[in-house]
Amino acid sequence: xxxLTNITEKIGFIxxxxxxxxxxxxxxxxxxxxxxxxxxxxxxxTLIYLxxxxxxxxxxxxxxxxxxxxxxxxxxxTILPLLFNQYATFEGTCNFILKYWSVYGLYILVRNIVINxxxxxxxxxxxxxxxxxxxxxxxxxFTFNRSEPFLDxxxxxxxxxxxxxxxxxxxxxxxxxxxxxxxxxxxxxxFLKTNKLKKLLYAxxxxxxxxxxxxxxxxxxxxxxxxxxxxxxxxxxxxxKISKKWIISGIVAVIVFFIYFFIAIQIxxxxxxxxxxxxxxxxxxxxxxxxxxxxxxNAESDKEYDTFEISIVEVTRYFSEEVLTxxxxxxxxxxxxxxxxxxxxxxxxxxxxxxxxxQKIVINDLYINNEKYMLDYKIIPEELVRIFITFNFQNxxxxxxxxxxxxxxxxxxxxxxxxxxxxxxxxLYGQVQDYLYYAKEAHNYILEVWMSFGxxxxxxxxxxxxxxxxxxxxxxKSKNKDVISILVGISIIVLHSFMDFGMSFLIIExxxxxxxxxxxxxxxxxxxNTGIIDSIGIVIFLIISVGNILGLLATVFQDKxxxxxxxxxxxxxxxQYNKIIYLENNNLKDEEKIELIKRYIEKEKYxxxxxxxxxxxxxxxxxxxxxxxxxxxxxxxxxxxxxVKPERKYDISIIQKRAEIMLDLxxxxxxxxxxxxxxxxxxxxxxIIKEEYKENITAVLEYEKNSLGKAISKFxxxxxxxxxxxxxxxxxxxxx
Numbered sequence: 001x002x003x004l005t006n007i008t009e010k011i012g013f014i015x016x017x018x019x020x021x022x023x024x025x026x027x028x029x030x031x032x033x034x035x036x037x038x039x040x041x042x043x044x045x046t047l048i049y050l051x052x053x054x055x056x057x058x059x060x061x062x063x064x065x066x067x068x069x070x071x072x073x074x075x076x077x078t079i080l081p082l083l084f085n086q087y088a089t090f091e092g093t094c095n096f097i098l099k100y101w102s103v104y105g106l107y108i109l110v111r112n113i114v115i116n117x118x119x120x121x122x123x124x125x126x127x128x129x130x131x132x133x134x135x136x137x138x139x140x141x142f143t144f145n146r147s148e149p150f151l152d153x154x155x156x157x158x159x160x161x162x163x164x165x166x167x168x169x170x171x172x173x174x175x176x177x178x179x180x181x182x183x184x185x186x187x188x189x190x191f192l193k194t195n196k197l198k199k200l201l202y203a204x205x206x207x208x209x210x211x212x213x214x215x216x217x218x219x220x221x222x223x224x225x226x227x228x229x230x231x232x233x234x235x236x237x238x239x240x241k242i243s244k245k246w247i248i249s250g251i252v253a254v255i256v257f258f259i260y261f262f263i264a265i266q267i268x269x270x271x272x273x274x275x276x277x278x279x280x281x282x283x284x285x286x287x288x289x290x291x292x293x294x295x296x297x298n299a300e301s302d303k304e305y306d307t308f309e310i311s312i313v314e315v316t317r318y319f320s321e322e323v324l325t326x327x328x329x330x331x332x333x334x335x336x337x338x339x340x341x342x343x344x345x346x347x348x349x350x351x352x353x354x355x356x357x358x359q360k361i362v363i364n365d366l367y368i369n370n371e372k373y374m375l376d377y378k379i380i381p382e383e384l385v386r387i388f389i390t391f392n393f394q395n396x397x398x399x400x401x402x403x404x405x406x407x408x409x410x411x412x413x414x415x416x417x418x419x420x421x422x423x424x425x426x427x428l429y430g431q432v433q434d435y436l437y438y439a440k441e442a443h444n445y446i447l448e449v450w451m452s453f454g455x456x457x458x459x460x461x462x463x464x465x466x467x468x469x470x471x472x473x474x475x476x477k478s479k480n481k482d483v484i485s486i487l488v489g490i491s492i493i494v495l496h497s498f499m500d501f502g503m504s505f506l507i508i509e510x511x512x513x514x515x516x517x518x519x520x521x522x523x524x525x526x527x528x529n530t531g532i533i534d535s536i537g538i539v540i541f542l543i544i545s546v547g548n549i550l551g552l553l554a555t556v557f558q559d560k561x562x563x564x565x566x567x568x569x570x571x572x573x574x575x576q577y578n579k580i581i582y583l584e585n586n587n588l589k590d591e592e593k594i595e596l597i598k599r600y601i602e603k604e605k606y607x608x609x610x611x612x613x614x615x616x617x618x619x620x621x622x623x624x625x626x627x628x629x630x631x632x633x634x635x636x637x638x639x640x641x642x643x644v645k646p647e648r649k650y651d652i653s654i655i656q657k658r659a660e661i662m663l664d665l666x667x668x669x670x671x672x673x674x675x676x677x678x679x680x681x682x683x684x685x686x687x688i689i690k691e692e693y694k695e696n697i698t699a700v701l702e703y704e705k706n707s708l709g710k711a712i713s714k715f716x717x718x719x720x721x722x723x724x725x726x727x728x729x730x731x732x733x734x735x736x
Contacts, residue, residue, distance in 0.1 A: 008052045012113045015045050016514075017126050019106060023507040024130040027169045035506055036552035039102035042510075043548050046105030047541040049112070054534055062108060062537045063530040065523040067471070070463040071516070072533075075104045077457035080418050087421030088428050090603035094571040096422025096452065098551065101544040103509045108537075110517040120482055120518055124186050127511065128205065131183040134176065135212050138168030142215070166215035175502040177218035180209045181225050182489035182511070189485025220499050224492045264380035271363045271375045273353055280351040280375060282368075285342050293338040293351070294367040300360045301330045308361055309354040312338050316345040317399065318435040320704045324349075345704060401443045401499060407432045408447040419454030427606035430648030435705035441501035448501075464516060465494065471520050486515045576600050577608060580615060590626075593619055594633050601636075605644050610657045613637065617665040624672045634669070634681050641688050650699045650706045652716045655692075659723045662689050670730065683734055689727040693720070 019042060026034035053061055063069060078100045080086075087093040114123055140147045151169065170176040184206055191202040213225060271280070285291070293312065301307045306328035314322045324340035342349075355361055366373045377385055410432035411424065420428060425442040442448045450458040472487040493512055497503045503512070547569075554569035569575075580597055597616045600608075616637060623629040641662065648654050662685050669682035699706060700720055703713035 002056075005053060005056050005058060008049055009113050012045065012049055012109050013119065015041065016106065016109055016113065016123065019510065020123070020126045021130050023510060024133045025169075027134060027171075027505065027507050033552065033555040036548060036555055038506065039098060040545065040548040040552050042105045042109075043098075043102045043541055043545045046108055047538065047545050049109060050534060050538045050541060053112075054531075054538065059534075060524075060526070060530050061112060061534045063526060063533055064111065065520070065525045067464065067467045067516070067520040067523055068111065068526075070460045070467060071104070071107060071513070074453075074457060074460035074464060075100055077419070077453035077460060078422070080454060080456065081421035081452070084418050086415065086418045088424045088606055089421065089426075089573075091571050091573040092423025092426065093421030094547070095551075098544060098547045099422075099506065099509070101540065102548060103506075103513050105541065105544070106510050107513040107517050110514045111521070114518055115521055117482070120521075123514070123518070124190065124482060124486070128183050128187055128190070128202075131180060131209070132205075134168040134170060135180070135208060138166045138176070138212060138215075141168070142166065165217050166212055168212075170505070173216040174218045174221060174496070174500050175505055175508065177213045177216040177221035178493055178496040178500070178502045179508060179511075180213050181221055181228065181492045181496075184209050184213070184225070185228055185485050185489035185492065187485075189482055193482075221492070221496060224495055228488055228492060261380065264377060265374065265385055267378045268374045269376050269378040270365075273355055273361045273363070274358060276355055276358050278353045278355070280353075281348055282351065282373065283348045285346050285349055287342055287344050287346050290339070290341050291349075292367075292369055293340075294365075294370075295336045295338070295351075295363055296365040297332055297334065297336055298362040298364065299329065299332045301357070302359070303330060303357065306330050307356050307359060308332075309356075310336065310338070311352045311354070312340050313350045313352055314340075314343055314346050315348050315350060316343065316704055317347040318345060318705045318707060319437065320707045320709060322709070343704075400437070403434065403437070404429075404439055404443050405447060407434070408442045408444065408451055412447070412451050415451060415454065417454050419450070419452050419457060422452055424448075424452045427647075430651065431606075431645045433649055435702075436648070436650035436707050441504055443500050445497035445501070445503045448503075467523075468516055468519050471523050475519070475522065483519055486519055490515050490519075571603075573600070573604050573607065580612070590619065590623055590628060591630070594623075594630070598633075598636055601640060605640065606647055609644070609647050610654060610661060613641075613658065613661045617661050620665065621668045621672070624668065629673070629678070631675075631677055631681075634678065637665070638681055638684050638688070641685065646692075646696070649696075650702075652700050652706055652708065652713070652720070655696045655699070656716060656720050656723070659689050659692065659720060659727075662686075663723050663727055666727070666730065683731065686727040686731050689724060690731065693724040693727075696720075 019038060022034070022038050022041075026038065050061055062072065078097050082090075082093050082097065110123075114120055137147050137151070165173040166176065167173045168176050170179070187202045187206050187209070191199055191206065194202065210225075213221065271278075295310070299308050307330055309326060309328045311326040312324045314324050316322075322343065324342075325338050327336055327338060329336075351366075353361060353363075363375060366375050376382060407429050408425065411420065411428045414420075415424065425448060426440055429439065429442070442451065446458070446461070449461050468490075469487075472483060475483045490512055493502065493508060502508045550569045551572070554572055554575070557568065576596070577600065580593075580600060594616065597612055597619070601612050601616070616633070620629060620633055620637070623633075646654050646658055666682040666685040666689075669678050669685075673679065697717070697720070700713060700717045703710045706713060708716065
């Protein structure tokens, strides 16, 4: 029996290291085939590990101390929205349960297997070495760009252009920066305790990873890294690990850099434009203020007609745009004067240059209200300047995050106890937003946890951090450099998660909880037999393993046609969606079609709303024509419209389409049925249109907030008002 547990433990350690490698290859926050593979491997082996050790009568596999209790409570919180039927999206909740419990599987394996300093070191070194994979992919994109075919072959995340920022296979610069900050902290810890040859290797890694972080241009992470470096410097000075010559050299280097920086930002160069379109973004404008732009231009054109156009465009904090002034010209040399006045909600001004024939235009200088503005820099990269000059709390990305957080709190108001399940933000934020924006993440992990998993999730996560900090500080007294570096590294991850969505990535979640297990490895104070919990854990991981395997199979064997008619993983909404979209190909009876639509709406009531409403409404109308209408189907749709808000509060197209579907159904019910009960339901639908109009019309009229502009908003207002008027007229006829 002992040999069996030893073999299982060795295999488990290999699984842990292999997972770290796979995570660095298959990065990304979206569920896809490689992610299912990682989750299936971890959850299945955790199941096997628990069963074998249970058979071998090993105790306390899941609960060893307080930290294990709160981690387990956190994982239980992910299930509660499903158990209490409080989820916003069935698919998102199922995927989050499978993901978090797979993360929990890795936590359990690390807690039981990585229990000595040698294995901790191997894990740390594996994380550092494998982090070179995304670094190499990212650098390749900046230089030779030869990795795309390989990324396609292994089905990894493709690297897209992101305004000159380093994103690598993360697809998101800020999370890449946070992750590499963690690995840099780990490398510094290794650097401080190893021999000269390895010191050199770690120093090289720190420089490469540090440059990569700078190239991400992630301002908040760079600030955290500066704080990290400061901590290690102070620690090194106190421990006498850093000599005076290194301190002096560092101070001199910093002084030299800032001297270079302040000189460099005074030296500009002309902006030469040969492409068709070019946009120059300028920030820092006051609302309701007159401005004068004087642009010194050299434009060369071999045509007599106007081939160049310069537009001054105001972009508001709500992302609406307005052209304030423009000028067109052909060949020209001299100054162009453009005067304009900003609006109430100006966020920034864009100079948009249209070079219709891709000829040549050079902007030598720009003066704003007679003060020179630097458009480009001669001896310093603009990206580096941007890091420093835009680092402030009025930065639009910071301002918008505050909007996200306020909207998160609005969602939490209605879901504070149980939570709204996985992906709650994605399907609910559109109903509470104060202007039309699109954001897949809430950019704050604490709020996301509360929003998704309720009060238990929030409290248990805070306790995880509190217990880890307490145990970590206790270990710091022993001057364990591994734990110090891990603690600093995950502190950056946690602090960054307050401003961003790095914890949505499987790699960040798994490595975070893996290091939580390592920091708390010495804490094993609960000696009471928790065998019943181990047994329950086996049952749960059996379900999680089956779920992950089904998710993997559904992805691997999915129908590549437009039907994608796959029932292996029934919670994956795209399969059910495609069944409904292609109903005529399914040879279903009318009542089966309606039931299929109703099940989808019940589970995914905030997704594809108008598509589902339209199909179901048309099916009801068809059933009326064939004298097969079921009153319960109409009641279902009426009840949904009464209780489920539109997907997006400021998306006028969604609001208008919803009203059109309602009006069309109501008119058909009144025209084609003599049943009094059906007619009454038609009038209920008309009342819903009437009431929703009062709520929604503000969003239609606030053209700045819906990003459509005044002219289109006015047109949409007229169309929506006509629908409302038709509904009111039908109601008035009924009253007469």
